[in-house]
Amino acid sequence: MKRIGIIGVGEIGRALVQGLCGAGGPAPEVFLSPRGARTATALSERYDGVRVCADNQQVVDRAELVIIAVRRQDRHEALDGLRVDGAEVVVNVMAGVANEELRGMLATDAPLVRAIPLPSVRERRSVTVTYPSHPAADAFFEQLGGALPVADEAAFDVFSALTGTLTTHYAYLAALTSWAAGHGIPADDAERYVRGLFRAVGRALSDETRSLQRLAADHETPKGNNERIRTTWFDQANAAALDSALDGLLADLRCSDERLTPGPQREPDAPC
Numbered sequence: 001m002k003r004i005g006i007i008g009v010g011e012i013g014r015a016l017v018q019g020l021c022g023a024g025g026p027a028p029e030v031f032l033s034p035r036g037a038r039t040a041t042a043l044s045e046r047y048d049g050v051r052v053c054a055d056n057q058q059v060v061d062r063a064e065l066v067i068i069a070v071r072r073q074d075r076h077e078a079l080d081g082l083r084v085d086g087a088e089v090v091v092n093v094m095a096g097v098a099n100e101e102l103r104g105m106l107a108t109d110a111p112l113v114r115a116i117p118l119p120s121v122r123e124r125r126s127v128t129v130t131y132p133s134h135p136a137a138d139a140f141f142e143q144l145g146g147a148l149p150v151a152d153e154a155a156f157d158v159f160s161a162l163t164g165t166l167t168t169h170y171a172y173l174a175a176l177t178s179w180a181a182g183h184g185i186p187a188d189d190a191e192r193y194v195r196g197l198f199r200a201v202g203r204a205l206s207d208e209t210r211s212l213q214r215l216a217a218d219h220e221t222p223k224g225n226n227e228r229i230r231t232t233w234f235d236q237a238n239a240a241a242l243d244s245a246l247d248g249l250l251a252d253l254r255c256s257d258e259r260l261t262p263g264p265q266r267e268p269d270a271p272c
Contacts (some may be wrong), residue, residue: 001089001136002028005063007056007078008070009036010047011119012093016067018122019144021047031062035078060084065136067091068102075105084108089136092113095160096256098153113137114156116163121145131156146187157253161246173198 004020006013009032021027021249030050032040053059056078060066065255066088070078072095084106092102099112113134120126121144128141133149139148149190150156173194179192204215220226 001064001140003031003062003064004028004140005031005033005053005059005066005088007032007033007035007059007066007068008074009040009043010069010071012117012121014039015042015068015119015122016069016117016144017047017050019124019126021050022122023143025126029062031059033059033078035074035197036072044271056082060088063088065089065091065140067093067094072096075102079105082106084110086110089113089134091137091140093117096253098256111136114153116156116160117141118163118166129156151215154254157250160253161250164249165246 006016006047009017012031013036017030017032020030027047027049030043030047032043032050032052033056034040034052034054035056037052044050044052053062060082064087066084068075068079068090075094075097079102086109088114089111090102090106090108092099092112093116094102099114103112111134114131115137116129118126121128121141124145125144126141126145126187127148128144128146129148129150130137131150131153138147138149149160150159177187177190177194180194181187204219207215210218216230220230
């Protein structure tokens with residue numbers, strides 16, 4: 001599609017624009033909402049074809065594909081009164097907001113697609129989960145690293161739970177750096193080394209001919225240092241704790257979907 005609208009220009013909205021417009025080839029026209037005015041203005045000044053609209057309705061009226069990227073708590077303020085006819089495709093990237101709730105808010109028959117784009121869409125390296133599959137939405141995300149359509153909202157919630165592990169990875173790297181600093185290594189040196197160590201992991205992940213289990217085995221010597229840390233720290237108890245944390249998050253996500261889906265016997269804000 002040649003005209004893309006983005007309502008909510010936070011981290012994900014900015015990353016989408018950068019991914020679309022930073023490839024060096026022809027880019028679509030991009031229409032941004034005035035929400036996040038400083039970021040939207042900076043993007044319009046940096047990239048040709050990116051324009052800041054007067055309001056959210058103008059974004060919808062000018063676009064073929066509309067991405068709603070506002071924070072969940074801001075959805076009513078941003079979307080109340082918005083008119084969306086059946087000509088647009090709407091991509092919902094609001095965490096914890098089911099399509100049925102969004103359809104009720106917009107009172108539209110337009111196709112609605114949930115998606116989980118990550119900040120790495122700016123580098124066109126993010127595999128984006130979508131539900132339901134739609135050719136326009138899937139083609140949009142293919143150019144930003146790939147689309148992964150799933151069969152139902154239950155599967156979508158599983159992938160959403162996996163996304164919740166991202167900052168834990170950064171915190172793990174920070175903990176390694178702090179440990180080294182506690183043993184007398186200058187903090188800057190420790191962080192530089194840890195960053196380099198795990199950049200190599202990122203490059204290895206690009207080799208999709210090897211499974212994750214195979215990659216782990218290939219980087220581990222029997223009775224070596226890596227095997228020791230894996231078996232003494234990431235043991236069965238810690239693996240079970242991770243499973244439990246993910247199960248709890250998944251249950252909350254599914255509860256949220258059910259609670260936010262309008263129904264004759266369910267109050268919108270009732271506990272799950």
